[in-house]
Amino acid sequence: MKKTISNMEKKENITIIIPKGATTDVENGLVYLTELLTNEIFDGESQGGGLGGEYGYGVRYENDTFMMHPFCWCYEGDCKWCYGGEPNFIYKPTNTRIWWYKWIGRGQEQKGKLPKDWLEKCVKSVAKLNQ
Numbered sequence: 001m002k003k004t005i006s007n008m009e010k011k012e013n014i015t016i017i018i019p020k021g022a023t024t025d026v027e028n029g030l031v032y033l034t035e036l037l038t039n040e041i042f043d044g045e046s047q048g049g050g051l052g053g054e055y056g057y058g059v060r061y062e063n064d065t066f067m068m069h070p071f072c073w074c075y076e077g078d079c080k081w082c083y084g085g086e087p088n089f090i091y092k093p094t095n096t097r098i099w100w101y102k103w104i105g106r107g108q109e110q111k112g113k114l115p116k117d118w119l120e121k122c123v124k125s126v127a128k129l130n131q
């Protein structure tokens with residue numbers, strides 16, 4: 001039998017890009033949450049990465065605790081996730097809303113305060129689904 005190396009995994013260089021401006025706890029938390037959702041909800045399948053980093057854009061997800069919606073890029077009509085309007089993140093217990101432009105942290109605006117345990121609550125709300 002002929003020995004083949006075709007099954008060898010092709011090694012690729014992976015460059016980790018931290019989203020610009022992702023330096024605050026909230027931004028880091030949103031990136032963390034995106035990574036968690038990608039792994040837990042989308043089975044690790046990338047929901048779109050690029051210059052903003054693999055988890056720098058957010059994913060489309062909603063449960064009773066929070067809602068996340070990435071920037072859209074369709075530029076159709078008056079799309080509220082392209083031209084502003086709809087927030088990219090809502091923390092439901094306090095109705096705290098966050099907007100970003102294209103990637104998390106960029107031109108980020110926040111209405112309302114996030115409690116200290118917001119990320120923990122969000123993480124737990126996702127984990128609950130998988131129990």
Ligand SMILES: [Zn+2]
Nearest residue numbers: 072074079082
């Ligand atoms: Zn759009």
